[in-house]
Amino acid sequence: MPPHTSAAQQVSLIPVLSDNYVFVLHGDPGGAAAVVDPAVAAPVIAWLEARDLHLAAILHTHHHHDHIGGTPDLLRRWPGAAVIACAADRARIPFQTQGVAGGDRFTLLGREVQVLAVPGHTAHHIAYYLPGAVGLDELFCGDTLFAGGCGRLFEGTPAQMHNSLQQLAALPEATRVWCAHEYTEANLRWAAAEEPGLKAVGDRLGQVQQQRATGHPTIPSSIGLEKATNLFLQAANGDQLRQRRGSKDLWRG
Numbered sequence: 001m002p003p004h005t006s007a008a009q010q011v012s013l014i015p016v017l018s019d020n021y022v023f024v025l026h027g028d029p030g031g032a033a034a035v036v037d038p039a040v041a042a043p044v045i046a047w048l049e050a051r052d053l054h055l056a057a058i059l060h061t062h063h064h065h066d067h068i069g070g071t072p073d074l075l076r077r078w079p080g081a082a083v084i085a086c087a088a089d090r091a092r093i094p095f096q097t098q099g100v101a102g103g104d105r106f107t108l109l110g111r112e113v114q115v116l117a118v119p120g121h122t123a124h125h126i127a128y129y130l131p132g133a134v135g136l137d138e139l140f141c142g143d144t145l146f147a148g149g150c151g152r153l154f155e156g157t158p159a160q161m162h163n164s165l166q167q168l169a170a171l172p173e174a175t176r177v178w179c180a181h182e183y184t185e186a187n188l189r190w191a192a193a194e195e196p197g198l199k200a201v202g203d204r205l206g207q208v209q210q211q212r213a214t215g216h217p218t219i220p221s222s223i224g225l226e227k228a229t230n231l232f233l234q235a236a237n238g239d240q241l242r243q244r245r246g247s248k249d250l251w252r253g
């Protein structure tokens with residue numbers, strides 16, 4: 001691919017189901033695209049066909065159905081697409097053609113992709129980090145880091161989730177964070193109740209409520225914004241993360 005191709009790649013989001021986002025890495029119409037965590041297929045196929053894009057790859061962050069459910073139908077439409085997922089989770093993520101693990105690097109549509117092992121929400125959850133020019137680094141983190149929150153601990157320990165979040169916090173602050181669910185407003189309402197004195201949280205909650213009132217997504221976030229406002233990313237250790245996760249799990253605000 002010519003060197004300018006990667007600069008032309010952009011990320012778009014497709015809202016599906018009640019609060020999921022499917023992400024598309026793509027260039028100009030007529031070219032190739034990759035999708036991350038296709039919960040369903042029909043809206044993704046329609047979106048790609050409307051732009052004359054063909055699907056080259058499907059990336060999965062973890063095995064939950066609202067992240068992989070659309071894969072069989074996408075493969076029926078584009079049988080040659082690569083399916084990239086955690087090799088250790090092959091039993092729960094079928095159709096893999098390229099199994100990966102934390103520390104792996106590969107090239108996707110001309111972009112370098114680094115695989116990060118981020119267990120906690122599930123045992124084999126991975127994230128994909130795409131370094132780019134300043135402000136164009138992208139992170140697809142599935143259900144590990146949410147805007148203002150983090151995933152529930154279904155299979156991992158608080159210490160594992162703490163380590164995973166700190167790995168993400170070490171990425172460049174301008175990195176755009178593509179969280180797989182629109183949970184931001186509820187996360188920040190909880191955070192504002194949990195730590196009422198934090199001005200950065202209150203300010204962000206106000207902005208997010210405006211965005212949601214006008215129907216706009218609050219994704220992407222950025223690593224810098226999460227470091228300033230996310231109580232889970234700010235947790236000092238596994239114990240504090242356990243405390244905050246427990247509080248959020250019980251919160252019915």
Ligand SMILES: [Zn+2]
Pocket residue numbers: 062064121143
């Ligand atoms: Zn999940």
